[in-house]
Amino acid sequence: MKTKLGFVAVACVAILVSACGSSAQSLIVGKWEAGETGFKLKVEFAPDGTAKITMFGRPMQGTYKITGDELEWTMNGMSTKMKMKVTATELELTSEGKTIKYKRV
Numbered sequence: 001m002k003t004k005l006g007f008v009a010v011a012c013v014a015i016l017v018s019a020c021g022s023s024a025q026s027l028i029v030g031k032w033e034a035g036e037t038g039f040k041l042k043v044e045f046a047p048d049g050t051a052k053i054t055m056f057g058r059p060m061q062g063t064y065k066i067t068g069d070e071l072e073w074t075m076n077g078m079s080t081k082m083k084m085k086v087t088a089t090e091l092e093l094t095s096e097g098k099t100i101k102y103k104r105v
Contacts, residue, residue, distance in 0.1 A: 024066050027086045032102035043091075043102065051075075 042054040051064045062075035071084040085092040091102040
């Protein structure tokens, strides 16, 4: 029993350490969702720098670039820069004093 518990503890530490070493670029890749029931904001970031955002059921294609803690994305010819905090399960984007918190889906 002690051996199994020890193995589980080592595995958990290994996962935590590997997650800490992940870059923002690799952590952001995937599908994210924010908002309440009735109004969902969905975003999907691909590894190739493309992004898709869905608002009011309408998808828009664009691109994104990460520099340090800043996310710049371009949709319909307009670029927006936001401060970014990303973990394996949460994405927080802040611009002009407003913050949107996304959860990984």
